[in-house]
Amino acid sequence: MASVNVYLTFNGNCKEAFDFYKSVFGGEYPYIGTFGEMPPAEGNEIPEEDKNKIMHVSLPISKETVLMGSDTACEYASHFQAGNNFSISINAESKEEADKLFGGLSADGQVTMPMADTFWGAYFGMFTDKFGINWMVNYDDPAKMQQHP
Template sequence: MATTINPYLTFTGKCEEAFNFYKSVFGGDFAFVGRFKDMPPQEGMPPMPAEAADMLMHISLPIGGGVLMGSDTCEGWGPSLTVGNNITISINATNKEDADRLFNGLSAGGHVTMPMSDTFWGAYFGMFTDKFGINWMVNFDKNSPS
């Protein structure tokens, strides 16, 4: 499996509506739909606001050889959303070492928002904004065949 790069879109409560629209245009089926209420409590994070429970934590729609991904954000619980910071580049690495190499290289001089670590969804994952202001996610799915 090769390293892939996919767009990740962020919305303020309109992610499900947007992705249903994209699905109506591109066709196909969602590979994953997860809501914030399905997420276990996270140490160091404030309690989730009630209005965020049914918002989308993550959704993915395979399109051609790539995947369009997205989520909602909730004011005061996640980063503030403005046009320009609502698109992130998501990299799916081929292995843990490649994920670390990409994360460390691209985040140099930038701001790490989530260091690479094992997650509750079975991935090795991290996030940062690079020194040019571009948002990135690096992911290695430990359960995916190599």
């Protein structure tokens, strides 16, 4: 069965927000990374002003729940809108489940990133459903995750 978490998007203050959440919930970040740490992608150069922005951070806040987030960067920053700056993140237990959930929930919606293998070792995609809700679907393949801590 898939797990569901909230993914928050910020306009440059993700680290500040997550440090605040961490001060309230406690715990540690299993992962925090910046856009500048991403491997270069052809035709997709990260502007200097975005390199220190958070690409991804996760903070477990209970046994079942992980609060996740990132900053907006590049061309996506112009689409930032407070109040609509979150997604529902589903972590599937298999690639097949990820494809089924992505295909079902994105029907008649707008796919923003098709399901694909990522540089961080996950199978991942994003979309906005037909009701305007933002979703992320992720599958962490154990074999690939051993190669990418």
